[in-house]
Amino acid sequence: MNAQEEFRQVFGPAVSFDRQIMDSYDHDAGEMPRALMSLVRRRPDMVVLARSREDVARALDLARKYGLPLTPRGQATSGYGGSIPARGGIVLDLCSFNALLRLDVPNSWADVEPGIVWEELSRALAPHGLDNRVCPTSAPSSTVGGWFSMGGMGIGSFAYGSFLDNVLEIDVLAFDGTLHTLSGGDAALFYQTCGALGIVVRLRLACRAAGTPFTPAVSLPDASGVIRFLDLAGRDLPVYSACVQSAGYCELRARAEGKAPPISSGFMVSLALLGAADGGSVAALASGCGGSLLDEAVGRATWADRYYPMRLKKAGPSLLAGESVIPFDGFAGAWEDLRKTLGADGFGLEAHAVRGRRLAVLTYCLDNARDFLYPLRLAKALIPLRVAARHGGGPYASGMWLAALARSLYGKEKYRRALAFKRRTDDGDLLNPGTLEGPRLPFTPFNLSRCLLAGARIAAPVAARLTCANTRLDRRQEDRP
Amino acid sequence: MNTRENYPRRAEQALSPLSAEAADTCARCGFCKIHCPTYPFGGGFETYSPRARLHFLRAYCQGREKLTPEWVDRLYRCTSCERCEAVCQTGIPLVRLWEDIRAESVRRGLGPMPAHKRVREMAEKFGNPYGEDPSRQTHWLTPEHTPAPEAETLLFGGCTGTYKMPGMLRTGVAVLSRLGFAFTYAGGEECCCASPLLRTGQVDAALSLIARNLDLFARRKTRLIITPCGGCSKTLKKDYPLYARRLGKPFDIQVMHFSELYVRLLREGGLKPSRPVDKTVTFHDPCHLGRSQGLFREPREILAAIPGLRLTEMPGNREASRCCGAGGGVKANYPQMAGDIARDRLREAEATGADCLVTMCPFCMGSFKQAIEESGSSIQLCGLEELLWASLE
Secondary structure, eight states, rough: OOOOHHHHHGGGGGGEOOOOHHHHTTTTOOOOOOHHHSBBBBBBSEEEEOSHHHHHHHHHHHHHHOOOOOEESSSSOOSSSSSSSSSOEEEEOOOOOOOOOEETTTTEEEEEEEEEEHHHHHHHGGGGTTEEEOBBBTTTTHHHHHHHHHOOOOBBBBHHHHHOOOOOOOEEEEETEEEEOOOOHHHHHTTTSSSSOOOOEEEEEEEEEEEOOOOOOEESSSHHHHHHHHHHHHSSSOOOEEEEEHHHHHHHHHHHTSSSOOOOOSSSEEEEEOOOOOOOHHHHHHHHHHEEOOOOHHHHHHHTTTOGGGGGGGGGGHHHHHHEEEEHHHHHHHHHHHHHGGGGOEEEEEEEEEEEEEEEEEEEEEEEETTHHHHHHHGGGHHHHHHHHTTOESSSTTTTTTTTHHHHHHHHHHHHHHHHHHHOTTTTBBSTTTTTTBBTTTTTTSSSHHHHHHHHHHHHHHHSSSSOOOOSSOOOOOOOO | OOOOTTOOOTTTSSSOOHHHHHTOOOOOOOHHHHHHHGGGGGGGOOOGSHHHHHHHHHHTTTTTSOOOOHHHHHHHHHOOOOOOHHHHHHOOOOOHHHHHHHHHHHHHHHSSSSHHHHHHHHHHHHHHHOOOOGGGGGTOTTTTOBBBBSEEEEEEOIIIIIIIHHHHHHHHHHHHTTOOOOOEOOOETTOOHHHHHTTTOHHHHHHHHHHHHHHHHHHOOOEEEEEEEHHHHHHHIHHHHHHHHHTTOOOOEEEEEEEHHHHHHHHHHHHOOOOOOOOEEEEEOOOTTTTTTTTTTTHHHHHHHHTTTOOOOOOOGGGGGGOOOOOOTTHOHHHHHHHHHHHHHHHHHHTTTTTEEEEEEHHHHHHHHHHHHHHHHEEEEEEEHHHHHHOOO
16 A cells, blocks of 8 residues: 555545645745745645544654655645645645634633634634633634744733743644643743644633723824833733834725825824723823824724734735834834835834733835746845844744744754754654755755845845835726626 | 646736736735635635635636636635625635636636536526526516506516515515505516626626616616515626626616615605514525625614514624525535535524524525425524515504
8 A cells, every 4th residue: 555545545535635736735825936936845745634633643653654744734824934845745734623622711721723713712712701812913714723833923912922921731743643741831842833843733722801902092103102102001001902003004004995094104003901991091191102092993993903914915916024023122223224224115014012022023015926026025025034133123933934043033942952852753854844944945955044044135235225016006996897 | 738728828818907916916814715605615625715716816817727627616616605705805806706717717618517507508598597488477476566567667576586486576576566666577578687697607698688688678768676686686786787888788777676675665654564573583694685785784674673573693694694505606506515505504593593584585595495494494484575574564
């Protein structure tokens, strides 16, 4: 019996070798130039749908037996290449492995399978008076396991920190088939590693009491004012979540939605407050920072649209998105640098404040991936990362494309432990290969991720001078037929 | 065999330039995948999701992918419920893209599906997709119905309402007749609105039906069309103005679904429901009425005007309403999948504890009627028209 036959026998209709089905699993949310995509062997040889931890264990057994690479995949809503099968082999689709296993209401925690979608989890918790503490802005589709694998900060992070801070315990199946139940620093070893050390088959998540937040928004004149306001709000108000949007971001969003932007200069900070608070106290804090309270409807709409940050792509058609983490103290300086470098593109910045005086920052420039200079301009997407590093910040995630940053993302000690664990359980690097150190550049001994970062560094000065090719400024609707 | 016969000759040939450009804005967020009613029936593989279909479409338009029979089959597994459009981050007109690529598959001889070909044959031969004798078109009329020989308002019965679910049409028109509302009816001359053909990409056959109806409207000097059908009202409102222009025929006509007309009559005071109807009901928003035309408030306003009636909403209501499974040619060619989707929605209705599932589209009615019969559900099913009729003195 060969590998294909054995997979068929074990998984029946839950495995496919169909080329057309494979093509749906050869990419993630990132819009990479085809030349770059061709440097990794991205089409899998088979896709297996896992519906239980037994399915995961069986897939790992067979991958080991036949020496096949195996890449776990959630909804692939990230653009770092973490779910792209860089060496082909098996893609293990975990979306159907998605049950809420157990709920402890008095102690506010939930045991879930990794494929559960954030928004669906929130709906399942609601009748019990609970809700997610943190979630990504892609909550309507992204999975809990996927966010753990990529790592993340987002909605709710002002009060509750990163996702890792809210994971109480995990069960992981390592490539050698061993099951590990871990918490604290041991669980943290697996966080942000794209499943390269093992596949998480259960997560115990801390939950919060459900409640409808009060959602005011304020305008602030500059980056220093934003930080001052966030500090004061953290001290005086029951802030659950805080989101910073630059006037450029508001302008791009408004253009995409055909509306007037809520602010024309400076920044907008929208808050979600859980607890006693009123508009007056928010207005007083904003006023002390040189800003003012915006109309209640603006705050409400911003909160209602919290899962739609990519709406501005409508005015694209493509986006150059750069992601980084910047400490509060470095934000004003980073903002000035970003303005100098990307100002000509009318870029937008959106950031979620994170416990510990950090900001998870996304910068957006509208572009057109079909333009022949797009691959060169892609280097702009890494400019915010370098700016962040200059101001005490660092990468947000590494995935496959930025795997060369894993050491700086994890820290030396975690990186060392991760490599040691990998060697012990998967010395052939078959579990999500290339995501700890980066895949090899084909036919060379070079590391693709390092080459990409070096190339981007060299191209950045030129890229920064190239204005983005944004082609959808005028979106007149045609009539059909 | 290496052939380019099923590749577009140049990029975007299959789609209008703006549609192709809109497809480029896909953020690949997967919101559409989560909400698609047909995706779960692809065995769980991403390939059956709207996100994957769009990814394929972009590759196809760029000449990197071939339109294969397998892809054509996947492209027809869509009820055109517009839920994907409603949740799309970048507002891509997805259903329009699905219809465009279905039309492309028909042009290339790869589509439509077998059942859709039969629909076309029937429509071309009998003027309706069910193969019913058009001389039976007036069979639903009762003596209390009072269509005038001439009037500015034309009743468009619709094929499903006329031949398959005549109860809704009969009762709905009875309400109007009771109020003395003046309308005319072209029984025997009315053709299919062409919705089943447009949704399945059979544009040439659709054009011929549309032309016949446009001529009928012109002959009757119609100023207002009223119809009980969600699909017909969507097609008449959204597609007819565009195709009339293409055919060089006039179409300066207002179109109203019965829900809009009843609300107008309620507000004007002509329609006064007064007899209590002691029922707890839940309302299913038909996709082509709700998401397509934004008619969410109207049915609820009518329900609220009926004394004694209690409305309990399903979790999926208004914009978030789930499909009955029948649209887009799915019920015709994939009856098992359509039935499963309908039974799923039925379970949602049952969970509200309502006595009765109410809707305002004969297509949805037909779908739920079958689902109730097959599942043995005890929930009642009725058209909103019937509740309204019951509340009139």
